[in-house]
Amino acid sequence: MNILDINYEKYRLENGLEVILHQNNIHPLVSVNIWYKAGSSNEKRGKTGIAHLFEHMMFQGSENVPKEMHFRYIQEAGGSLNGSTSFDRTNYYEKVPSNFLELILWLESDRMSQLLPSLTQEKLNNQIDVVRNERLERYDNQPYGLAWEILIKNLYPDGHPYSWPTIGYLEDMNSYTLEDVTQFFKNYYSPSNACITIAGNFDKGNAKELVEKYFSDIKSQDKAISLITPSFKLERDKIIKRNENVQLERIYMVWPTEKAFEPFDSSLDIVGDILSGSKNSRLYKTLVYDKEIAQDISAYQYSGKYAGHFMIIATAKPKVELSLLREEIFRELDNISQKGVTQKEITRSKNGIKSSFIYSMQNIESLADQLNFYNFYLGEPNSFNYDLLRYEKATEDTIKDCLNKYFKNSHIELHISPLNGETEK
Amino acid sequence: MKLDRSKKPSPSIELSFVLPEVEEFKLNNALDVIFVHRNNLPIIRLNLVVNCGSKTDPMNKKGLANLFTMMIDEGADEYNGLELMDEFDMLGTNFDLTCNNDGVYISLRTLKENADRSIELFSKVITKPLFDEQSFAREKRKVLTRLIQLKDDPEEIASSVFEYIVLGKEDAYSFPITGFEDDINNISIEDIKGVYKSTFVPNNSALIVVGDISKEELSDKLNNYLRNWDPKVLDIEKYKSKVKESPGIYLIHKEGSVQSEIRIGHNSKKRDKHDFFSRTLLNTILGGQFSSRINLNLREEKGYTYGAFSRFNYFKECAFFYASTSVGIENTGNAIKEIIKELNLIREGVTEKELEFAQLSTIGKYPANFETNRQIAHNLTTKYLYDLPDDYFHTYLDRIRDVSIEQVNKAAIDHIHTENLVILALGNKEKLIPQLREITTDNITELDYLGNEVSII
Incomplete structure (x- = not known):
């Protein structure tokens, strides 16, 4: 499709920094989006969460930018900014009125080259407090908030880079030192380990000059340490039971599957949609609509650089046993693996995916991030059509094949029940 | 020459920003349409705002507007709730409903190529909702379970109780949109139909449309598909503040x-x-x-x-x-x-x-x-x-x-x-x-x- 064919230019500076430029002059806005190829996967035992803590430190000012001024300069320009950390990568992004492009390149290059001289123990202590509170607010104090980390810890083998949560364990947070932070920067925040995308309203010649001006003299560090992650297989099924401060019981079921962009990855996305993506999806219709044994249901494929898994989550209605939900879910999976899905279900899913691709083109910031995403996993930023084609290619057979390949294997379950052992009457 | 990084760059020449042009017109049934034409992408968005949120919930029936919102897409004209959603989904069209204190909002996001059918379906929801007993019983049970779940959410509890104290229990704005258990149990399908008859009417609403469609085409389609949605004399009690804060x-x-x-x-x-x-x-x-x-x-x-x-x-x-x-x-x-x-x-x-x-x-x-x-x-x-x-x-x-x-x-x-x-x-x-x-x-x-x-x- 033409709309999904994105014009861009990609090149590399001598120090290894990748640059992607996508010009789009509809709005007087420009978005800058940098991916560093480091995430929580790159952490060591005992220092979980440091990639994310590091992301926080990147907002604490650098050699030429006093603390608080990173935010202030951008907000003063009418810009917005943030960053995020995942298993595989850390990103930083800003959206500003186009005439402030140079300001952003100055800020991003200053922290890429000269973060270390401005680091202090005081800043570190402050941000350790902040990320501790972030963890408490978003995980420990949320209903079912610890489910994710319990699941991945049990799903992935000990030491696998996806076996601990990106936010990090509370006990590790107290152990971060300036030395840890410095070392993380040296290992992973080299220009040769990053890709900067500039998207929106700008003059290409001018943007290239500015990138050259601010980034070309940043020295590359040694090559980032690359990870070796052997593939794994769960030996047997495992059921974990936990009592938490919640009102309703909830079941989680998870199977190891494929990495991002591996052959069945897109079919697994479609399976998720056919199971739970709409009112007419199999599990939603049966569990939530017809039988009313679940309050909500979701099923989705998570895929990263080093591994992937498929998860199903269902919350039981009051007085409904989890075993009943489990039975129904397995019955439906069996049903699909024997009889397959219908052409109509696949078409419904494909049409939803196709239109969501087009809707997503509206926001220049998410477009810039998507270009970086494709470049990171596929080496080609303009992969919207390639990506869509993966879904177009899915058939009744590929859906059936991927179910048979993965859902007959061992899996992990987590059952969360209220503390008093009884569900709400 | 080494770059002097100590100097913060100044902005280059400012680019001009042109606000989208807004056109307003009325349909034959008195519905106000607020329209912005944009053709950078082949997509269209419709938002219907109906001036009847939870502030209009009667005493002892708190949660009515929210339950009404949950019911409005449970079937329309020849389609039951599941069939209706299937029609939208097959087009890749997103259909959404929300309710807050001040309004009920129905939104649609469609590709241009499917605009006609999407708008037809959207209009069916507005003009011919089914409001059947079976769906009503199910949606009611869903809200009651949701009320149980809310007990787990510290942010939600703190915010809604705070509003309750700041505005006082008597004011129309002070209670949670989802309502209370006893109130929900009090609500009947007739109440839902009552909301539809009394406040869910074109002269109490506005339709906002943004996207790749001409004004003429839009106006023709809406006048056609919404033709049976008739204006009524409104009998809505005027808001009287009963705000009473308890510091x-x-x-x-x-x-x-x-x-x-x-x-x-x-x-x-x-x-x-x-x-x-x-x-x-x-x-x-x-x-x-x-x-x-x-x-x-x-x-x-x-x-x-x-x-x-x-x-x-x-x-x-x-x-x-x-x-x-x-x-x-x-x-x-x-x-x-x-x-x-x-x-x-x-x-x-x-x-x-x-x-x-x-x-x-x-x-x-x-x-x-x-x-x-x-x-x-x-x-x-x-x-x-x-x-x-x-x-x-x-x-x-x-x-x-x-x-x-x-x-x-x-x-x-x-x-x-x-x-x-x-x-x-x-x-x-x-x-x-x-x-x-x-x-x-x-x-x-x-x-x-x-x-x-x-x-x-």
Whole structure:
């Protein structure tokens, strides 16, 4: 499709920094989006969460930018900014009125080259407090908030880079030192380990000059340490039971599957949609609509650089046993693996995916991030059509094949029940 | 030559920003259509706003508007609820429903190539909902289960109980949109049909359309598909404020909490064109963004929290002001003291530099508020809900620029006070009480998660 064919230019500076430029002059806005190829996967035992803590430190000012001024300069320009950390990568992004492009390149290059001289123990202590509170607010104090980390810890083998949560364990947070932070920067925040995308309203010649001006003299560090992650297989099924401060019981079921962009990855996305993506999806219709044994249901494929898994989550209605939900879910999976899905279900899913691709083109910031995403996993930023084609290619057979390949294997379950052992009457 | 990085670059020449052109017209059935034509992508968004949110819920039937919203897409014309959604899904069209205090909102996002069929289906939902007993019983059970689930959500409990205290139990705006268990049980399918007949009518609504369609085509389609949606004489009781604030210190006990949720504030005057812009800038300085006083203090200086903010919460007919954060439970008392300190300090005045910063950031980010169809539709919804003047968006930047430091300082004195605050903390009681005792010698009122009094401490 033409709309999904994105014009861009990609090149590399001598120090290894990748640059992607996508010009789009509809709005007087420009978005800058940098991916560093480091995430929580790159952490060591005992220092979980440091990639994310590091992301926080990147907002604490650098050699030429006093603390608080990173935010202030951008907000003063009418810009917005943030960053995020995942298993595989850390990103930083800003959206500003186009005439402030140079300001952003100055800020991003200053922290890429000269973060270390401005680091202090005081800043570190402050941000350790902040990320501790972030963890408490978003995980420990949320209903079912610890489910994710319990699941991945049990799903992935000990030491696998996806076996601990990106936010990090509370006990590790107290152990971060300036030395840890410095070392993380040296290992992973080299220009040769990053890709900067500039998207929106700008003059290409001018943007290239500015990138050259601010980034070309940043020295590359040694090559980032690359990870070796052997593939794994769960030996047997495992059921974990936990009592938490919640009102309703909830079941989680998870199977190891494929990495991002591996052959069945897109079919697994479609399976998720056919199971739970709409009112007419199999599990939603049966569990939530017809039988009313679940309050909500979701099923989705998570895929990263080093591994992937498929998860199903269902919350039981009051007085409904989890075993009943489990039975129904397995019955439906069996049903699909024997009889397959219908052409109509696949078409419904494909049409939803196709239109969501087009809707997503509206926001220049998410477009810039998507270009970086494709470049990171596929080496080609303009992969919207390639990506869509993966879904177009899915058939009744590929859906059936991927179910048979993965859902007959061992899996992990987590059952969360209220503390008093009884569900709400 | 080595680059001198110490110098902050200046902006290049400013690019011009052109506001989207808004056209308004009326359909044959008196429905107001607010339309923006945009053809950068082959997509269209429709938002129907009906002026009948939870504020219109009758006594003992709190939660009616929300349940009505859940029912409206459970079948229309020849389709039952599942079939209807299937029709939308096969087109790749997104159909969404929400309800808040001031309105019921029905939105549609469609590709241009499917616009006709999508708008036809959207119109069926509006003109021919089925409201069958079986769906009603199911959706009702879903809400009742949702009420049970809400007990798990500390942020939600703290916010809704805070509103209850700040506005008082009698006011039409003070209760949670999802309602209460007894009230939900009181609601019948006839009540749902009653809402549809009395308030869900074209002359009590506006339709906002943004996207790739011509005005003529749009108007033809709407006049055709919505032809059976007839205007009615409205018999809606005019809002009478029953706001009655109960200042004091409150706590809600939650077993096992590792954090506490804090809400501090008071009721406030409703949105008013005379000082809306100075209040906006005032709050930008105090707690409206990352670099505001409250967040810099509580997060970047003290490390008590992941984030803290303040806001004027404007409903159509009333408003309140509050600061909000969640902190490690041991810092509850400290955080409350710091917030009160900031409220006192802002009343002493802001600096020229702070005002300039707030103005620059508000002006600079304005174009980014019109980037997506959803954002434009949202802005136009706000204009409709608050009866903003036609030149509102065109004069916005000048109105921001014109605000003086005297006006901001007056807004601080007029709209923020620290006597008679409502202070609410939710968390583990044993840990909260000693910290709250340091703040007050007065009574501390313990409430349950619905805002009912449990005890006086």
